[in-house]
Each structure stands twice: as structure tokens, then as C-alpha cells.
Amino acid sequence: MIPANEALERLKKGNKHFVARAQGNVLEAEAARDLALPQQQEPFAIILGCSDARVPAEIVFDQGPGDLFVIRVAGNIVAPSQLGSIEFAASRFGTRLVIVLGHTLCGAVDAALSAMRNPQEESSRSLRTIVGFIRPAIENLLNDPAQTDEDELYRQAVRANVAASVKHVMRDSEILTRLITEDGLKVVGAEYNLATGEVHFFDEHVEG
Secondary structure, eight states, X not given: OOOHHHHHHHHHHHHHHHHHHHTTOSOHHHXXXXXXXXXXXXXXXXXXXXXXXXXXXXXXXXXXXXXXXXXXXXXXXXOHHHHHHHHHHHHHHOOOXXXXXXXXXXXXXXXXXXXXXXTTOOOOXXXXXHHHHHHHHHHHXXXXXXXXXXXXXXXXXXXXXXXXXXXXXXXXXXXXXXXXXXXXXXXXXXXXXXXTOOEEESOTTOOO
16 A cells, blocks of 8 residues: 555655656656556556546656546546546555545536536536536625636636545545544645646645
């Protein structure tokens, strides 16, 4: 079992390598990875990320097959199936780091903002469910009369949604709450910047 802090440092190092390669600052030999296919999985981190096609967690953190247990859903929301998947990985594999990974220009957050502004807008029941998970995290921002900058509102909404998902992971599962309290599980919110490739970790010491 890799401790949470060690796992977090490994993700940071991987993201730095990814950014350097994306900017053309890594030699071809250095960029090569060992792509051996593991017969068993021993993920050192659990990533709850958005389904956005531009944010593949293994690539963003420069990790290979078997390194990460990745759960992807629009808006990185925490519905029962996502929570159960995190519980499974933390219990079965002893993984002690959970990253809730949002990203800039998140379409699900934008859809939630649009639905709140235009409640008569037509959408499916399934899409309304996703919006329903995001809405409580961002409605105070939308109703704040002092919030006049649209880009800043969007940026804060993405981050507020990540923070809300972190809280759900920490509070809505007896299994995870126990692992946080007794066994070193750490839950950290983060944001991937689509423009730079960098991952910003909001709080490196989020514990129960």
C-alpha cells in the first residue's frame, strides 16, 4: 500500500512530465514508457474525473496500465455508483488517495448554469439528474448580485463543484469515513487546465 502523500507526489511528478512533453521539452528517449500489461491491478490512486474527452487521467498524470483506478462521469459528480466504485478500490486494493479532478471549461457545469438560468429549457431526465447534482454547489454563486464577471463566475463554479464532490466522498460513505479517520485515506480536489496541461491541487491536506 502506497501512503497518500507518496501517491500525491507521484501524480505531481507525472503531471510535470506530461506538461514538459506537451511543450516539447522532453527528449524522445525520456518520453518512452514501459507499456507492459499487468495481469493484476494495484492502483496507487483513485481518480474521480469528468468524462470530457480532453481529460484522460492516465495521460494527464503520465501513468501506465494498472497505476490508476479511474472513474469518469460528466461533471465529476458523486452519485451512488461513483461512491461505490471509490469504496471498492479503496477496500479491495488498499488505495489511499482519492483525487476529484475537475477541469477548466467544464461543459457539465456550463449546462448546469444554463439550466438554472433557463428552467424551461428542454432536456432529458438523465441530463437533469446530472444538473441536479451540480446545482447545490453553484446556485449561491449564480444568485450573488456582486458576481458580474461571467468568466470568473464560470471559473468559481467549476471549483465549487469539485469542492462539493470532495465533501460528498468524505461524508456520504461510512466505509470511506472510517478509512479517512483510521487508515490514512486522503481526498484531494484538483483542477486540470485545458490550456496549459497543468493540474492544480486545491488542498493537499484534506482529511477527516
